[in-house]
Amino acid sequence: MTDAPALAARGLSHRLADRVLYDGLDLDLRRGRICVVAGPNGAGKSTLLRALAGLDRPQAGRIELLGDSLAALSPAARARRLAYLPQHCPAEPDLLVREVVLLGRLPNLPRFGPPRDVDAAAAAAALARLGLGAFADRPVGQLSGGERQRVMLARMLAAEAAVVILDEPAAGLDIGHALGLYRHLRALAGEGVAVLVAEHDLDLARRHADDAVLLAAGRARVGPCSAVFSPEHLGAAFGVVARERDGRLWFEAST
Numbered sequence: 194m195t196d197a198p199a200l201a202a203r204g205l206s207h208r209l210a211d212r213v214l215y216d217g218l219d220l221d222l223r224r225g226r227i228c229v230v231a232g233p234n235g236a237g238k239s240t241l242l243r244a245l246a247g248l249d250r251p252q253a254g255r256i257e258l259l260g261d262s263l264a265a266l267s268p269a270a271r272a273r274r275l276a277y278l279p280q281h282c283p284a285e286p287d288l289l290v291r292e293v294v295l296l297g298r299l300p301n302l303p304r305f306g307p308p309r310d311v312d313a314a315a316a317a318a319a320l321a322r323l324g325l326g327a328f329a330d331r332p333v334g335q336l337s338g339g340e341r342q343r344v345m346l347a348r349m350l351a352a353e354a355a356v357v358i359l360d361e362p363a364a365g366l367d368i369g370h371a372l373g374l375y376r377h378l379r380a381l382a383g384e385g386v387a388v389l390v391a392e393h394d395l396d397l398a399r400r401h402a403d404d405a406v407l408l409a410a411g412r413a414r415v416g417p418c419s420a421v422f423s424p425e426h427l428g429a430a431f432g433v434v435a436r437e438r439d440g441r442l443w444f445e446a447s448t
């Protein structure tokens with residue numbers, strides 16, 4: 194693994210008509226590491242993730258993906274390097290689970306070419322990894338919300354991208370599957386992928402992140418998870434009283 198970040202953002206800014214979401218934000222995503230983005234509702238997490246994924250042009254700043262300007266890459270070239278799982282990810286309900294997962298290989302296919310053996314193998318591996326083998330031939334519209342979320346995760350894994358960006362992937366998952374999700378993300382990181390996740394569950398975030406971004410009230414704290422997600426910073430960001438006991442966070446409404 195090289196020391197160069199897989200994705201490097203410098204000076205990112207985003208302003209709404211009436212407020213700033215972030216201004217001059219610098220962030221490096223490194224292979225082998227999980228970075229978690231947290232912050233109150235409306236703080237700008239999804240906005241930041243969309244910019245880092247190349248879906249929206251940042252209002253200011255620049256982003257490099259594996260050494261190239263993100264803005265200069267074609268959508269297909271970008272998607273071969275970076276996979277993005279949005280917060281709400283619709284899927285055609287009649288498609289079979291195996292077909293949805295195979296769609297994750299689209300950026301890798303030769304132009305107008307059918308899936309090759311290598312694509313089928315990557316999709317099958319992603320299905321197996323998420324424990325979805327038994328669902329492979331079911332229409333995705335028949336699955337529960339949590340099952341569908343795992344299918345979308347498998348679709349993202351099938352792309353075999355160097356950087357993965359996930360917007361609240363644990364939302365709607367039971368605790369077992371949420372922990373399983375982070376186990377998969379840690380395994381991905383162990384394979385040299387750079388992982389960025391927006392997460393509302395601060396205990397999950399603190400347990401699994403190496404690095405962190407805390408967005409609140411127009412300010413971005415960026416750095417090692419242990420420093421950024423301190424009780425003091427979290428309490429201030431969410432407007433609550435935060436304490437740490439036995440390594441766990443406890444929150445109370447501030448009076």
Ligand SMILES: Nc1ncnc2c1ncn2[C@@H]1O[C@H](COP(=O)(O)OP(=O)(O)OP(=O)(O)O)[C@@H](O)[C@H]1O
Nearest residue numbers: 209214232233234235236237238239240241280391
């Ligand atoms: N197209 C848009 N035009 C104007 N404002 C927008 C637009 N998209 C998002 N916003 C606003 O930008 C702010 C940040 O939205 P964003 O979705 O990034 O927040 P978030 O931190 O992901 O929130 P949540 O935790 O609720 O998912 C919100 O106040 C939202 O209303």
